[in-house]
Each structure stands twice: as C-alpha cells, then as structure tokens.
Amino acid sequence: MRQSFLFTKTRKEAPKDEVSQNAKLLIRAGFIHKELAGVYSYLPLGLRVLEKVVGVIREEMNTIGGQEVTLTALQDKKVWETTGRWDDTVLDVWFKTKLKNDTELGLGTTHEEQLTALMKDYIASYRDLPRYVYQFQTKFRNETRAKSGIMRGREFLMKDLYSFSADQKSHDDFYEKTKQAYSRIFARLGLGDRTYVTFASGGSFSKYSHEFQTVTDAGEDSIFVDENSKVAINKEVFTDETLKSLGLSKEGFVEKKSVEVGNIFSLGTRFSDAFGLNFIASDGTKKPVIMGSYGIGPGRLMGTIVELLSDEKGIIWPLVVAPFKLHLVALFDKEDKVRVYADALYQRLTEQGMEVLYDDRDQRAGEKFADADLIGIPYRVIVSDKTIGENVLEFKNRKTGETTKISETELQKMMAKKTE
Ligand code: ATP
Numbered sequence: 260m261r262q263s264f265l266f267t268k269t270r271k272e273a274p275k276d277e278v279s280q281n282a283k284l285l286i287r288a289g290f291i292h293k294e295l296a297g298v299y300s301y302l303p304l305g306l307r308v309l310e311k312v313v314g315v316i317r318e319e320m321n322t323i324g325g326q327e328v329t330l331t332a333l334q335d336k337k338v339w340e341t342t343g344r345w346d347d348t349v350l351d352v353w354f355k356t357k358l359k360n361d362t363e364l365g366l367g368t369t370h371e372e373q374l375t376a377l378m379k380d381y382i383a384s385y386r387d388l389p390r391y392v393y394q395f396q397t398k399f400r401n402e403t404r405a406k407s408g409i410m411r412g413r414e415f416l417m418k419d420l421y422s423f424s425a426d427q428k429s430h431d432d433f434y435e436k437t438k439q440a441y442s443r444i445f446a447r448l449g450l451g452d453r454t455y456v457t458f459a460s461g462g463s464f465s466k467y468s469h470e471f472q473t474v475t476d477a478g479e480d481s482i483f484v485d486e487n488s489k490v491a492i493n494k495e496v497f498t499d500e501t502l503k504s505l506g507l508s509k510e511g512f513v514e515k516k517s518v519e520v521g522n523i524f525s526l527g528t529r530f531s532d533a534f535g536l537n538f539i540a541s542d543g544t545k546k547p548v549i550m551g552s553y554g555i556g557p558g559r560l561m562g563t564i565v566e567l568l569s570d571e572k573g574i575i576w577p578l579v580v581a582p583f584k585l586h587l588v589a590l591f592d593k594e595d596k597v598r599v600y601a602d603a604l605y606q607r608l609t610e611q612g613m614e615v616l617y618d619d620r621d622q623r624a625g626e627k628f629a630d631a632d633l634i635g636i637p638y639r640v641i642v643s644d645k646t647i648g649e650n651v652l653e654f655k656n657r658k659t660g661e662t663t664k665i666s667e668t669e670l671q672k673m674m675a676k677k678t679e
C-alpha cells in the first residue's frame with residue numbers, strides 16, 4: 260500500500276482523556292479512532308492487525324474441530340429469561356434496547372443462551388455429538404471502568420467457542436485440547452513466555468476454570484505465579500483451601516499484575532438443563548448435553564501486544580500480526596530519480612507477494628523515520644540518492660535498531676526466511 264493513499268495520518272498527541280499506553284500509541288499511529296471511552300473504530304492499519312490476530316485464532320480453532328458461525332448481536336429477552344440472566348442485578352453489564360412496539364431486546368454480552376437455544380434445532384441424538392461452534396463477534400458490555408484502551412472496550416470483538424459433548428470424559432478431553440490450542444495461539448502471538456494458564460473460580464459445575472493471564476503492568480488482574488512450576492492462581496481464589504486442593508504450598512508464589520487474554524470454562528449442564536438441550540444416548544436414554552465455553556479477546560490481545568512491545572518512539576509489532584511486513588521508506592530527491600527507483604522496487608516486491616507499506620509521501624526524512632518508528636513495522640528498507648549511488652538498500656530492524664546494507668536479492672531471501 261502507498262502511504263500517500265492511506266487516509267490516516269500520524270499525530271503527535273493522543274486525546275487528553277486517554278490514559279492507556281496502548282490506546283495512546285494506536286491512536287497516534289492511526290490504527291484506531293476513539294469514539295467514546297471504551298469505544299474505538301479500527302482504521303485500515305488497525306484492521307489489518309486485528310485480522311491477523313483473528314487469523315491465528317481461527318486456524319487453531321479449526322484445528323480442534325471448531326465450526327465457524329456468526330450469531331446475532333440483537334438478542335431475544337425471552338431466551339435470556341430462561342436462565343435468569345436478563346436481570347440487571349445478575350448480569351450488570353447489559354446494554355438493552357427496544358423495538359418500535361416496545362418489545363425489549365438485548366445487545367449480546369455473550370452467547371451461551373442464544374447458541375444453546377439454537378442448537379436445540381440440531382442436536383437430538385448421540386450421533387449429533389460432539390459439536391464445537393465458534394464465532395468472532397462484537398460484544399456489548401457496559402463496563403464501568405473503560406480506562407484500558409482496546410483492552411477493555413464497551414464494544415469489542417470476542418472469539419467465543421462453545422462445546423457440546425455427550426459425556427464428561429469427552430468434554431474433559433476437548434477442554435484439554437482447547438487449553439493446548441490456546442497456548443499455541445499465545446505462543447504464536449509472541450506472548451507465550453508471559454502468559455500463564457491460571458486457576459480461577461469455576462462457577463457451580465467445576466471447581467476451577469482456567470484463565471490465560473498475560474503478565475503486564477497494564478493489566479487489571481492480579482495473579483500469583485510460581486516461576487519454577489509455571490503454576491498460576493488468580494488472586495480471587497488464592498486461598499489456603501485452593502492451595503491445599505492443588506497440593507501446593509504458598510512458598511514460591513509471587514504476586515503479579517496481569518490481563519486475562521482468554522478464558523475456558525466448564526458449564527456442565529447449566530444451560531442444557533435450562534433450555535432442555537437433551538439427546539438420546541446409544542442406550543436409548545435421554546441425557547442433557549455437557550457444555551463448555553471458551554473466550555478470547557482479539558482486541559484485548561492487540562492492546563496487550565502494544566503494551567508489551569513498544570518503546571519511547573512507538574510500537575514494535577511482531578511479524579505475525581504486523582500490518583505490513585516491510586516499510587519501504589523513500590527519501591526523494593529533486594530530480595525524481597529516487598521516486599522512479601523506489602516505485603519500481605515497490606512494484607517488484609508487491610508482485611512477489613511481500614506485504615509492503617511504501618512511504619511515497621513528500622515529507623522530510625526526519626518525519627518519515629519518526630512515523631515509521633511510531634507505526635512499528637518490523638523491517639524497513641530505506642532508499643535514497645546515496646543508496647542508489649552505492650547500489651545497495653539500507654535495511655533496518657525496528658526492534659534492534661540495527662542497520663545493514665544489502666542487495667535486493669538478499670532482501671528477498673531474508674524476508675522469505677523471517678518468522679519473527
Ligand atoms: P474481565 O474479567 O477482564 O472483565 P471477563 O471475565 O468478563 O473479563 P469473558 O467474559 O470470559 O471475560 O470474555 C472472554 C474474553 O473476552 C476475555 O478473556 C478477554 O480476552 C475478552 N474480553 C472480555 N471483556 C473484554 C472487554 N471489555 N474488552 C475487550 N476484550 C474483552
């Protein structure tokens with residue numbers, strides 16, 4: 260993409276009321292636009308990153324047998340009354356709305372109810388199980404504190420998967436499979452080292468649920484971590500009783516601030532009982548379906564990456580989610596020699612399938628470099644009168660700041676090999 264064509268511009272200042280580092284940088288670099296506290300639009304660069312995060316999650320969900328759908332954001336009050344969660348004191352983050360005839364509707368905060376009701380039309384026999392259904396969908400939550408930028412939106416994208424199993428054993432197997440798929444996702448996104456599978460409160464059907472907590476000062480949660488065993492326990496359940504039930508002692512656990520990037524939950528028969536989601540087992544008896552729910556916030560992940568991978572100059576995207584893999588920065592001369600050269604180079608690189616952002620704007624070198632640092636594309640190629648004279652390209656690594664002179668063929672080879 261030609262940068263002169265991109266409608267967004269970088270800016271020196273973030274909105275004054277913005278306190279989080281992720282939103283400040285993402286707004287300044289033109290990835291997102293703030294509409295309200297906790298409500299952000301994704302702009303071309305931001306959407307490219309979000310879609311890459313989504314792409315990694317989708318691959319891993321498909322690998323474990325997930326089938327993708329999109330459920331509706333407008334939800335039927337009656338469906339929610341089935342479990343008692345329409346009540347604002349039971350679920351305190353509701354956004355509700357009305358039809359012209361005053362029929363009340365909810366804006367989806369989550370989709371357990373809706374999907375359980377839907378699956379009644381499709382699950383009748385043990386032959387219809389197991390089923391794993393997931394979506395990427397906008398959730399609406401009237402969060403009280405929305406100070407963490409895209410890490411806590413009032414409108415945000417969630418990947419939510421729901422499992423429908425015939426018995427506890429097959430549920431437990433899938434739960435374990437999802438746990439591993441989640442670990443692969445966070446590792447692929449460069450957060451593996453700091454993301455812990457964390458024991459958290461389990462609700463009524465299992466003793467614990469598992470949260471995936473990424474250690475960062477920007478997080479709103481607190482966990483206790485034992486670095487040696489890699490065991491982590493959410494502060495909310497870090498009690499003598501929990502430690503005893505897990506056969507652990509307090510020693511070695513250190514408190515850390517973290518953000519919940521994912522969550523997996525055994526639901527038992529809570530929803531299937533409420534909706535009468537039963538099936539006929541192979542022995543002819545009627546049984547309730549055993550369910551689980553598994554969430555990840557792609558926007559929260561994107562915000563977490565920015566919090567962890569940035570410096571005083573701007574963002575440093577890991578290659579997997581970078582909006583473009585290469586930033587071609589041309590420093591134009593008066594005679595257009597550099598422009599002609601850089602245009603042709605840009606065309607060749609894009610034709611080879613490389614994702615290139617080409618800074619073809621008539622800006623000063625200093626401004627171009629500052630913008631490139633802020634936007635944070637991992638690799639940069641600088642073309643100038645001087646590099647053309649020397650018959651080289653100047654190659655710069657955003658993370659290390661290292662600069663080398665290479666040929667176009669070397670650039671192609673290097674980029675083809677790069678994985679991070
Ligand atoms: P939190 O305790 O941080 O509010 P939650 O327990 O409400 O999170 P879930 O309902 O389990 O979160 O949602 C599944 C996933 O969706 C979370 O693990 C997180 O990644 C993401 N998520 C939840 N709330 C938000 C939000 N307000 N903005 C962005 N992502 C969110």
Ligand code: MG
């Ligand atoms: Mg919440």
